Amino acid sequence: MLLLISSSSEGQNLLRAKGASIVDxxxxxxxxxxxxxxxxxxxxxxxxxxxxxxxxxxxxxxxxxxxxxxxxxxxxxxxxxxxxxxxxxxxxxxxxxxxxxxxxxxxxxxxxxxxxxxxxxxxxxxxxxxxxxxxxxxxxxxxxxxxxxxxxxxxxxxxxxxxxxxxxxxxxxxxxxxxxxxxxxxxxxxxxxxxxxxxxxxxxxxxxxxxxxxxxxxxxxxxxxxxxxxxxxxxxxxxxxxxxxxxxxxxxxxxxxxxxxxxxxxxxxxxxxxxxxxxxxxxxxxxxxxxxxxxxxxxxxxxxxxxxxxxxxxxxxxxxxxxxxxxxxxxxxxxxxxxxxxxxxxxxxxxxxxxxxxxxxxxxxxxxxxxxxxxxxxxxxxxxxxxxxxxxxxxxxxxxxxxxxxxxxxxxxxxxxxxxxRQPGTTATKAYTSLTLPGTIAATHYDMGRAGTAYQDSVYQKTDYRRPDRWNLGGASRNDGVDVGLAHDGDNTALAVQHMTGGEWLQYTVNIKKAGRYMMQARVANEGATPAELQLRVANKPIATLAVPPTTNAGTWTTLTTMTAALPVGQHTLRVYVVEPGARLGWLQFNLVAASAQGG
CATH class of the missing domain: 3.20.20.80 (Glycosidases)
Incomplete structure (x- = not known):
């Protein structure tokens, strides 16, 4: 169907140049x-x-x-x-x-x-x-x-x-x-x-x-x-x-x-x-x-x-x-x-x-x-x-x-x-999706925001067209430097954070419904020859450490379990730090095992 241009447009002012500016x-x-x-x-x-x-x-x-x-x-x-x-x-x-x-x-x-x-x-x-x-x-x-x-x-x-x-x-x-x-x-x-x-x-x-x-x-x-x-x-x-x-x-x-x-x-x-x-x-x-x-x-x-x-x-x-x-x-x-x-x-x-x-x-x-x-x-x-x-x-x-x-x-x-x-002009982060504990956090659901505030990655942009650097080695889902790719976990295929190198981290805005200690499970893999290590912090306080042993190849995944320190009720930032490189992370699951007296 042809939608004709209305003749009422005639006589209205066009955009024009005024010096170095465009004006109405x-x-x-x-x-x-x-x-x-x-x-x-x-x-x-x-x-x-x-x-x-x-x-x-x-x-x-x-x-x-x-x-x-x-x-x-x-x-x-x-x-x-x-x-x-x-x-x-x-x-x-x-x-x-x-x-x-x-x-x-x-x-x-x-x-x-x-x-x-x-x-x-x-x-x-x-x-x-x-x-x-x-x-x-x-x-x-x-x-x-x-x-x-x-x-x-x-x-x-x-x-x-x-x-x-x-x-x-x-x-x-x-x-x-x-x-x-x-x-x-x-x-x-x-x-x-x-x-x-x-x-x-x-x-x-x-x-x-x-x-x-x-x-x-x-x-x-x-x-x-x-x-x-x-x-x-x-x-x-x-x-x-x-x-x-x-x-x-x-x-x-x-x-x-x-x-x-x-x-x-x-x-x-x-x-x-x-x-x-x-x-x-x-x-x-x-x-x-x-x-x-x-x-x-x-x-x-x-x-x-x-x-x-x-x-x-x-x-x-x-x-x-x-x-x-x-x-x-x-x-x-x-x-x-x-x-x-x-x-x-x-x-x-x-x-x-x-x-x-x-x-x-x-x-x-x-x-x-x-x-x-x-x-x-x-x-x-x-x-x-x-x-x-x-x-x-x-x-x-x-x-x-x-x-x-x-x-x-x-x-x-x-x-x-x-x-x-939203991000230009601000360092504020924003939750990618609503995350609550107890519950499961997909590793790829880290906050939206700039490098150094929502995540840290070793290569997070390309600023020289002559260089072959890739800012995302996974190329799936998110468009940050965080290397998100498809993971073949047995018969299942899902997104995971991969190529995790020392000094990188991911931040998640979480709403902790109940204070106390949690049993945490992590779906991980490590195709390297040496153990990898991840540390979790809430409100910048360490709550758990995960040693991820080599798991032979990219297709072998395992679930690790550990107990966290006591977590406070309310909205907080949870960060996953890469202490030793090599881990691949699919998800984190938190189940309350020991409630504390803190209200909420």
């Missing part, structure tokens, strides 16, 4: 904190769990080996209609975010017939010239993007805007897969020939993919130029590989030319929306793209982007290149030097500690950010986790996927949400 119609600063809707209108293999297929086009090609083209198209229609719905947007708004970034594939703005010609080129490299010729023909005949009511891309934008307006959420339109491909990474841009956006010429010697890109943004501007809930246009996502090694100038001159064309074309439609630029090198490097270098008349309402992954959050650390702005020091300096707003269009895919530190540092500098991503298969860093579904190349797997992507079947990652929205 009343001049009030707006800090955009949002979530990316990646995986919806463009499938990326790593988020879908199909890494060997590498890109959406290759996924489709593999599916067409056993399915007709119409069957593949029907599957994708169902997938897109179910991946993001009003329920997802309601959920995002309820968490306190105020915007979403919509990554779009340009092929959704083609007609079904035009899309089939493109997919022939995806299947056969020899068909690329025919597709380029067809694009040029459609371009010259004004047959591209001409009927919004019949094009999927406009339908999805309009539906999203209706849901977002109801929740007072802004939308950032992001052309994620650009005609021709803006880089060499097919997973991002679903290109046919790498970097063709910058190189491919048609029979008339035109850079035809660039012409088509400009035409698409012209059509988008005409349709949404008066829509105040569109925050800005992200005209090209993550250009990269524009260097001498790929037979390009290496000074961003190609991007300078195209960005200037795009800005001029959008403004020519009477559109005053914020326009965001993304630098070379996955959105961060702006040599020859600073405002003084852009050969355009209207330089108002520009925003500069950074994508921040696997880098330090220390605001005192800078890059020697002032135009490389993924580090916070450079991001702030660039904003102040050029008096333009900056926005972190993507950040995430790191531990909760890193997410919190990044959000806190950016919040303190009044820099907005957008978490990547809303949902992914077996996702611990996303807001929502999609359960594994099997293989997209089988009918059973596709049926599972269509069911699992629906909001009601996704699992919220409460720890990620807490790290992004």
């Amino acid at each position: 119609g009343q001049g009030k600063e707006v800090i955009l904190k949002g979530v990316g809707l990646g995986g919806w209108l463009l499938q990326e293999s790593y988020m879908l769990g199909t890494d060997t297929l590498n890109a959406q086009g290759r996924i489709k090609r593999a599916m067409r080996r056993t399915m007709s083209a119409s069957e593949v198209e029907e599957f994708y229609q169902q997938y897109r209609d179910g991946f993001i719905t009003k329920a997802d947007i309601d959920f995002i708004a309820a968490q306190g975010f105020n915007c979403v970034r919509l990554p779009m594939h340009y092929d959704l703005f083609l007609t079904a017939a035009q899309r089939r010609v493109r997919e022939q080129a995806l299947d056969q490299a020899s068909a690329v010239p025919a597709y380029v010729a067809a694009l040029a023909k459609w371009y010259d005949a004004d047959q591209l993007f001409t009927n919004p009511k019949e094009l999927d891309g406009f339908r999805y934008i309009d539906n999203l805007l209706a849901w977002c307006k109801a929740n007072k959420l802004y939308v950032i339109l992001d052309l994620h897969a650009v005609p021709g491909g803006q880089g060499a990474d097919r997973n991002i841009n679903d290109g046919i020939v790498p970097l063709d956006l910058w190189k491919r010429r048609d029979a008339k010697k035109r850079l035809i993919y660039q012409d088509v890109t400009v035409r698409l943004w012209q059509k988008l501007a005409v349709r949404y130029r008066n829509e105040p809930w569109v925050a800005m246009y992200d005209v090209i996502n993550e250009p990269h590989g524009m260097d001498a090694a790929h037979d390009m100038a290496g000074d961003n001159s190609e991007a300078q030319t195209l960005y200037s064309r795009l800005i001029t074309a959008i403004r020519a439609q009477g559109d005053k929306h914020l326009i965001m630029l993304e630098g070379n090198g996955y959105g961060n490097e702006y040599t020859n793209l600073t405002p003084d270098k852009l050969p355009i008349k209207d330089k108002t309402n520009l925003v500069y982007n950074a994508h921040r992954y696997w880098c330090t959050n220390d605001p005192t650390v800078g890059d020697a290149n002032p135009n490389q702005i993924n580090l916070i020091h450079n991001l702030v300096a660039f904003r102040e030097r050029w008096q333009v707003p900056v926005w972190v269009g993507e950040t995430g895919e790191n531990s909760n500690e890193w997410l919190t530190a990044a959000a806190q540092a950016l919040n303190e500098q009044h820099i907005g950010w957008c978490h990547w991503n809303v949902k992914r298969v077996a996702g611990t860093t996303s807001l929502l986790n999609i359960k594994p579904y099997g293989s997209i190349l089988t009918s059973e797997g596709r049926d599972n996927l269509l069911r699992n992507i629906q909001f009601r079947n996704c699992e919220p990652n409460r720890d990620v949400l807490d790290a992004l929205m």
